[in-house]
Amino acid sequence: MKPKAQWLNSTVLGIGMASLFSDLSHETVTSVLPSLLASFGLAAGALGTVEGVADGLSSAAKLYGGWLTDRIARRKPLCAAGYAGMAVATGLMALATNWGLVLLGRGLAWVARGLRTPARKALLAEAVTPETYGRAFGFERTMDTLGAVLAPLVTLALLASGLKQQPLLWLAVLPALLSVLAVVFWVQETPDRTPDPRPFLASMQGLPRPFIRLLGAMGLFGAGDFAHSLMILYAVKVLSPSLGMAQAATISVGLYALHNAVYAATSYPAGILADRMDKRTLLAGGYLLGALSALLMALGVDSLPLLALLFVLGGTYLGIEETLEDTLAAERLPTSLRGTGFGSLAVVNGLGDFVSSLSVGWLWATLGPGVGFGSAALLMMAGAIGVRRT
Numbered sequence: 001m002k003p004k005a006q007w008l009n010s011t012v013l014g015i016g017m018a019s020l021f022s023d024l025s026h027e028t029v030t031s032v033l034p035s036l037l038a039s040f041g042l043a044a045g046a047l048g049t050v051e052g053v054a055d056g057l058s059s060a061a062k063l064y065g066g067w068l069t070d071r072i073a074r075r076k077p078l079c080a081a082g083y084a085g086m087a088v089a090t091g092l093m094a095l096a097t098n099w100g101l102v103l104l105g106r107g108l109a110w111v112a113r114g115l116r117t118p119a120r121k122a123l124l125a126e127a128v129t130p131e132t133y134g135r136a137f138g139f140e141r142t143m144d145t146l147g148a149v150l151a152p153l154v155t156l157a158l159l160a161s162g163l164k165q166q167p168l169l170w171l172a173v174l175p176a177l178l179s180v181l182a183v184v185f186w187v188q189e190t191p192d193r194t195p196d197p198r199p200f201l202a203s204m205q206g207l208p209r210p211f212i213r214l215l216g217a218m219g220l221f222g223a224g225d226f227a228h229s230l231m232i233l234y235a236v237k238v239l240s241p242s243l244g245m246a247q248a249a250t251i252s253v254g255l256y257a258l259h260n261a262v263y264a265a266t267s268y269p270a271g272i273l274a275d276r277m278d279k280r281t282l283l284a285g286g287y288l289l290g291a292l293s294a295l296l297m298a299l300g301v302d303s304l305p306l307l308a309l310l311f312v313l314g315g316t317y318l319g320i321e322e323t324l325e326d327t328l329a330a331e332r333l334p335t336s337l338r339g340t341g342f343g344s345l346a347v348v349n350g351l352g353d354f355v356s357s358l359s360v361g362w363l364w365a366t367l368g369p370g371v372g373f374g375s376a377a378l379l380m381m382a383g384a385i386g387v388r389r390t
Helices: 010-039 044-071 076-094 099-126 130-160 165-171 173-186 200-205 209-222 229-243 245-274 279-299 304-332 335-367 369-389
Strands: none
Touching (some): 010 165, 010 173, 010 229, 044 076, 044 099, 044 200, 076 099, 076 173, 099 130, 099 304, 099 335, 130 165, 165 173, 200 335, 209 335, 209 369, 229 245, 245 279, 279 304, 279 369, 304 335, 335 369
């Protein structure tokens, strides 16, 4: 099979547009989730549980979806179905009157996301040459994050106009449906790909050792890489005593928009750098920025300028992290096991998110932010050291 020479082709563009629309939808949910749970009388523990359980379910779905996408002849229908499932789940959360239904909807959304993700990444990797992996994955991350930039800004304006959380969630269903159309009309299958018939365990055992070592370091970092919705909640708690809950929530959504703008601005440049320098060094640097942001939260950020710096750091390291992890994985995986490998990477990250979101959320709730975010910083630093040595 000969990859397409032009990296910005129909498939890359279609996947990018699907990511933009899908993230516009799910980041709207993320923006209002803390205040929605707060309206039910809940805070850090419930938010950590919702995000942690959803990430854990997503991990299992990604592992299965990765293996499945290597075995089926056509990956595109699986990818499109995953985007459609997220639209259904968003509508379910719009109906929520208690946090249990929010948990169910978020979990369903992340299962759908898990099933589609390895197929999407495999389609993207096979649409370009190895020399342009960084740019292709960086472009996809940038498009994804443009949706994440727009979502908090639109949410901010609608909240300021008096719109409540549930109507916002209904509006978020529309871009989720547009993501399905982007896959259906623009993404192209690899025409001469031969499915891999190996059973699940045989596929897992066939993953190369350099990739397995990389997974270990990424998993160590992921165990400290908490959900960034906790950053929104952190900002709300810092600002509420002086500004009141309503204004603090509005400003926190604005800070999250800043976070996502930096994330979008970082992803494609990180991809260009990944095609030109040592990828392990660049990824380790991103991990250290993550550790620095967690350390700042542990020590205590008590002003709006420092909160802005915190959200900038969060967006920067996330752009580097997500672009470089996918690029390194594509580089170290054989074509026949690419879906299984991406699924394995996703499950390692998802399990890390599950552990980190639950542990940071409950340590914060019971022992204070210093303990919760301090432990996260240590794990992130250990992951940076590990990935540099792979």
